[in-house]
Amino acid sequence: MEHLIALLPLLSSMPALQVFVGAAVAVTCVAMVLRANRDRHEVPPPAPGSVGDAMVHLQGPAEVLSLLRDLRELGRQQVEHLARIAECARVARDEAKAQTDLLRSIDREQVRNHGHDWRE
Incomplete structure (x- = not known):
């Protein structure tokens, strides 16, 4: 954990890397939302109680x-x-x-x- 904390000053000096990581996270989130919306329409009806x-x-x-x-x-x-x-x-x-x-x-x-x- 300490070695990750030691990387923070190094990462803060690389704005291009921050933009890349932020963009990757944003694209992944949008892809997951779109997939969830598509899968919601393909889900079978809920199973009965018993x-x-x-x-x-x-x-x-x-x-x-x-x-x-x-x-x-x-x-x-x-x-x-x-x-x-x-x-x-x-x-x-x-x-x-x-x-x-x-x-x-x-x-x-x-x-x-x-x-x-x-x-x-």
């Missing part, structure tokens, strides 16, 4: 309706499964409550028979 989006786009409205029907059927099945899960949870809660009541009655019976609480 492979599924592309497939629906290629297959048409009939396929979209079929996919919507499939989604509706999956939603209906999901509702049925959630109802079954809710029923199982209710049965498990009722069973746990019944077992808790049974344990309390056993505990009361033991206190009545032995005259004290075994947990003390």
Whole structure:
């Protein structure tokens, strides 16, 4: 890095070299801008968000309706499964409550028979 800094006084004494480097940089920048403008018109349209989006786009409205029907059927099945899960949870809660009541009655019976609480 120091050797580049040492070249600065030498380069400042050569105005022709400065003009040449400046012109080369300017021509390169203009060429890049023109190339970008030309390439922008040749770029294909952006890709869809996913492979599924592309497939629906290629297959048409009939396929979209079929996919919507499939989604509706999956939603209906999901509702049925959630109802079954809710029923199982209710049965498990009722069973746990019944077992808790049974344990309390056993505990009361033991206190009545032995005259004290075994947990003390």
